[in-house]
Amino acid sequence: MIEGFWVSLTCVLPPLSTQELKLPCARVVESSCVLDVLIKLLEVVQPCLQAAKEHKEVQTPKWITPVLLLIDFYEKTAVSSKRRAQMNKVRGSWGGSWGS
Numbered sequence: 001m002i003e004g005f006w007v008s009l010t011c012v013l014p015p016l017s018t019q020e021l022k023l024p025c026a027r028v029v030e031s032s033c034v035l036d037v038l039i040k041l042l043e044v045v046q047p048c049l050q051a052a053k054e055h056k057e058v059q060t061p062k063w064i065t066p067v068l069l070l071i072d073f074y075e076k077t078a079v080s081s082k083r084r085a086q087m088n089k090v091r092g093s094w095g096g097s098w099g100s
Contacts, residue, residue, distance in 0.1 A: 026077040035074060038067050 029035060045061075052058035 022073075022077050023081060026074055026081070029070070029074050035071060038071060042067065 042064075045064075049058070049060065
């Protein structure tokens with residue numbers, strides 16, 4: 001129970017605190033390799049949850065939502081930073097200024 005609370009808390013805090021720090025937080029997530037661990041955790045838990053769902057014996061663990069939110073946050077930040085880098089590359093090649 002305490003482990004679930006810890007996982008839930010650690011997964012909720014970064015997305016909540018990242019409105020101004022999205023890129024630095026994404027870098028920390030990437031460098032820590034926590035995504036690999038969380039994805040593996042979801043892969044391991046998925047068959048158990050599926051079996052429990054068929055028997056209607058268990059509710060979805062509370063930590064799953066924050067884990068999915070963290071993965072989604074990281075993915076959105078990665079996509080937007082790639083697009084921004086491509087945009088800056090194009091902008092730099094023709095010497096334009098877009099007021100940034």
